[in-house]
Amino acid sequence: MPSSRRVTLKEVARQAGVSYQTVSKLLNGQVRLLPETEARIREAVDRLGYRPLYPARSLRSRTSRTLGYSWTPATPDSPNQILDLLLQSMLSAAEASDYHLLCFAHHFDVRRELETYLTLYETRRVDGFILSSVEYDDPRILFLLEREIPFVAFGRSNPELQFPCIDVDGCEGLRMVVNHLLESGHRRIAVLAWPETSRVGNNRLEGYLQAMHSAGLEPDSLWIQRGEGQVAFGEEATRRLLNLPPERRPTAIAALNDLMAFGALRAAQQSGLHVGSDIAIAGFDDTPAARYVHPPLTSVRQPIWQIGQQLIAMLLEVLNHAYTSPPECVLLAPELIVRASTSPEASE
């Protein structure tokens, strides 16, 4: 009965009338069963066309109880705001199951990057990987899927690529920001966005468009400013927005990250505007600096601790053949943190 839908271990177990742990252990050579039980399971596997998601671990003589993680280095203009919390969360989750994290350097040369993943896996230094900063056509995803090397990812890639994944609902995050601005009475709301090649950016931008359309508003084309996501771009783009004629000039700016929002703050203040009352500005990521700038910046916080915990739990399920769901992306909701940059009376 092979079909395009993946048959799960649970279905095999139900068909054979045993627990899924029993099926998993049998297929991994971790248990010997009564001949008739084994025959029943083998038959169910054949009849349903079950295919393990990853190569049976018993082919490898031993596991390292080590998980591999590498990430794109930050730059002074674009610091990594979540690394510490994400690592600490993953470390604690891994260690609770007697696993450790092996960190390895990111290589901008893709071939070298992929070789590193392969070598670490083939030399059994790690049992599987956690990926982050996932983009469209991510070469790591394609490479690991093709070789059936176990991994989980923080972030989605192309919709047609299926793999175990956790992501934050950036679309929902922007909807929250725009709805908050609408409730404060704003109608001319601009957005500082990334280039169209950015998967994360498109996802967040979609939330802006949805919220505007739901409110019956059609954004002026000039209100969507796209650039490299740095402070300097936020500053330039905001200057352009503030130079629009009064009837087209936005009264609120939602930036897809905090860095662009910091630039927007600077440009608005240089124009003599009082941020919070004359103009509202919001960011995304709730970076540490968001609470130190003046006025403190409204932003969207991602549940990083939860993400780290779930990534490890998911990867351990994959490694233990207990990951029975079709590999879909688990979406987590972000949280809106309202501060004085959009709400002068905010306490923070």
Added chain:
Amino acid sequence: MPSSRRVTLKEVARQAGVSYQTVSKLLNGQVRLLPETEARIREAVDRLGYRPLYPARSLRSRTSRTLGYSWTPATPDSPNQILDLLLQSMLSAAEASDYHLLCFAHHFDVRRELETYLTLYETRRVDGFILSSVEYDDPRILFLLEREIPFVAFGRSNPELQFPCIDVDGCEGLRMVVNHLLESGHRRIAVLAWPETSRVGNNRLEGYLQAMHSAGLEPDSLWIQRGEGQVAFGEEATRRLLNLPPERRPTAIAALNDLMAFGALRAAQQSGLHVGSDIAIAGFDDTPAARYVHPPLTSVRQPIWQIGQQLIAMLLEVLNHAYTSPPECVLLAPELIVRASTSPEASE
């Protein structure tokens, strides 16, 4: 000839008339020499009373080519500003020598923390450790020294404890800040400091005192404000300083970290002062937020990339018995980054 001073491998080599690599390889069982050469080296070892710094690695059947690193988790109020750069630097240095970094969780329970170090070493998951956030009487240092477990540290501990170590000259950093303020014409310079139990804090504060004394100035006792190093303390302490009578009121504030400086900025601006011209404020650490606050904050930058590279090079020397210097702390100079918070005409 045993004495309190450690005899180095170099001295043994000189005495025996061979290279120190030869001595190292012989003592590690990595080479067979002519019997007379070996005898000459053994004799020099005995005569000088040479004792290897760490137990001969050949006692362990294999090495893991893995280095262990754990760090204190940050909090939202006190983010870890250097983790990404330090990790990337250590990863790249380690991988250049075919080593990897195993990260493990910090445990606030000291006994559990030390057990983790011991287990990772005894089960041969790691060959040695890198420590950071080192304090006085650091239990990790005492524990690892006692067991002769290889490690290097970013930061000094008690002066009498000798171990391979790299640190940033925080005293020099504060001297640079205070001298810059003196050159700008300030004489009443206050300092926002940590409690007296902080080794890093005392080191930085010493630089303030040295620079003031060199300029023939005796700081008013109220100019030294001590607290927990957070934004809130910086704000309160600055409010107290600004309430002093004019002749005792400081015209410049040097904070031992950027967070306290952010609080000082806020308090000064709430008093209607124009930071940079009415009052000068400087921080330390050059955190990402330093360039986003208004006005951008003068701060002291640590050479983090260089520190990561040198920590790994030092640890590999220890592991390869090529670490021949007496275990002293290598002090690296920080860099003063002047911005508008102390110098209104600064370009950044």
